[in-house]
Amino acid sequence: MNDPLDERLASALRSQATMTPDAGAAHAAFLERRRRRHQRVIAGSAVAAGIAFAAGVLAVANDHRPKVAAVSATGRTTQPQPLEGTTATLPGETTLTTTSSVGAASPTTVTTHAATAPKPRATTATPSPTPTTAPPNLNNDNIQIEVVTEADSGKTFTLQRGKQGILVQLSNDNVWTEPQASSSQVLTRTSGSTSSDGSAQATFMAAGDGQATVSADGRSHPQPCETAQPPCMVPDHIVHFQVTVNVVG
Amino acid sequence: MAADDRDDRIRALFEDHYAGLCRLAYLITGDATQAEELVMDAFVRTFAGWRRIRDLDRADSYLRKAVVNLSRSRNRRRQTEQRSTATLPTSIAPRAESDRDDDVWDAVRELPHRQRAAVVLRYFEDLSEADIADALGCSVGTVKSQLSKARAALSRALEDEGGQR
Numbered sequence: 001m002n003d004p005l006d007e008r009l010a011s012a013l014r015s016q017a018t019m020t021p022d023a024g025a026a027h028a029a030f031l032e033r034r035r036r037r038h039q040r041v042i043a044g045s046a047v048a049a050g051i052a053f054a055a056g057v058l059a060v061a062n063d064h065r066p067k068v069a070a071v072s073a074t075g076r077t078t079q080p081q082p083l084e085g086t087t088a089t090l091p092g093e094t095t096l097t098t099t100s101s102v103g104a105a106s107p108t109t110v111t112t113h114a115a116t117a118p119k120p121r122a123t124t125a126t127p128s129p130t131p132t133t134a135p136p137n138l139n140n141d142n143i144q145i146e147v148v149t150e151a152d153s154g155k156t157f158t159l160q161r162g163k164q165g166i167l168v169q170l171s172n173d174n175v176w177t178e179p180q181a182s183s184s185q186v187l188t189r190t191s192g193s194t195s196s197d198g199s200a201q202a203t204f205m206a207a208g209d210g211q212a213t214v215s216a217d218g219r220s221h222p223q224p225c226e227t228a229q230p231p232c233m234v235p236d237h238i239v240h241f242q243v244t245v246n247v248v249g
Numbered sequence: 250m251a252a253d254d255r256d257d258r259i260r261a262l263f264e265d266h267y268a269g270l271c272r273l274a275y276l277i278t279g280d281a282t283q284a285e286e287l288v289m290d291a292f293v294r295t296f297a298g299w300r301r302i303r304d305l306d307r308a309d310s311y312l313r314k315a316v317v318n319l320s321r322s323r324n325r326r327r328q329t330e331q332r333s334t335a336t337l338p339t340s341i342a343p344r345a346e347s348d349r350d351d352d353v354w355d356a357v358r359e360l361p362h363r364q365r366a367a368v369v370l371r372y373f374e375d376l377s378e379a380d381i382a383d384a385l386g387c388s389v390g391t392v393k394s395q396l397s398k399a400r401a402a403l404s405r406a407l408e409d410e411g412g413q414r
Contacts, residue, residue, distance in 0.1 A: 005400060005403065005407075006372065009357070009368060009403070010372045010373070011353075012351055012353035013354075013357070013368075013369060014373065015351070015354075016275070016276060016351070016354050017272035017273075017275065017373060018272075019268065019271050021267060021268050021271045021285055023268055024263075026263060026267050026292075027260055027263040027267075029289060030263065030292050030293065033293050034296070037293065
């Protein structure tokens with residue numbers, strides 16, 4: 001620093017830097033701040049852990065959530081079912097027509113039960129999956145009902161005779177025929193209905209050992225001119241729903 | 250390093266460097282109160298990640314760098330506040346009565362933050378250009394440039410001051 005400016009700068013800065021802070025007091029303040037910071041970190045970690053736990057619980061709950069949302073979309077789960085052989089109009093101008101009721105369970109009971117049944121975990125793998133469902137209330141608290149939708153088409157289910165049943169819920173994406181079982185000895189239908197919006201449902205109880213299929217046919221909603229005489233077009237598509245049910249003792 | 254050793258080391262760092270860092274911060278910021286707060290922040294931030302600092306012998310270097318960075322952040326914030334309250338008096342603390350006539354100090358305070366920091370690190374801390382570059386987080390070439398501009402500005406300011414007298 002031979003330059004006079006350099007020497008002036010160094011001198012001026014040194015003359016200004018006359019602070020004599022208390023390092024001991026500062027260290028004590030530092031320890032206090034560090035302690036508070038540590039507490040905040042711990043508190044933040046606890047909150048984060050709580051949020052993660054809650055998210056996990058929600059995820060699990062969502063995974064096990066009953067198919068009430070899909071069923072509710074058809075507007076049927078919260079509505080009383082009409083008596084057999086009658087028709088009823090629900091909000092949204094949905095018309096239900098019941099066609100039969102075999103066995104002790106009433107349609108209303110079946111519908112209520114469907115709202116409490118969990119999403120099926122069925123797969124097409126062999127051996128056939130055994131449904132794990134929430135307890136239903138089909139006049140018998142020991143009976144479990146498996147809810148099946150068109151998304152499960154092609155799958156195989158295994159039911160316990162006298163202890164389990166199956167509720168087929170087909171959405172109004174298509175116009176469905178009423179689901180039918182290939183063997184009433186194996187699967188006894190306790191209710192069934194179709195709606196004017198195209199959806200259909202039916203409930204079957206595992207009545208006897210053996211294998212049966214439950215099937216229904218769906219087609220696209222008709223275009224306006226399709227109902228004219230003569231019809232101007234054919235359905236866009238026709239789909240077939242079928243699940244296989246093994247009933248064991 | 251055990252917790253007790255770590256705390257002893259931090260205590261030693263306070264005893265050895267706290268006052269010097271406060272002076273450094275004061276020369277950069279021009280505010281004694283802000284300088285102490287700034288150095289405390291530097292200690293807290295540096296030693297919150299103590300386990301991540303491998304070269305403990307360079308703790309003073311980390312602290313100096315933290316002080317410079319924090320002073321830069323606060324300077325930006327203060328500039329923003331001053332722009333938004335342009336009609337209000339500046340928040341810079343008044344100088345001590347005995348320093349009012351120090352032309353050099355006045356001129357240094359008028360320098361932009363980066364040049365001022367470079368000047369303080371060079372002429373007060375007596376750091377090399379490489380160390381200044383490390384503290385400022387820039388290249389040695391930038392340090393040379395900043396120091397050159399600062400010296401030119403100071404020369405002009407001091408000539409003006411001399412001419413006015």
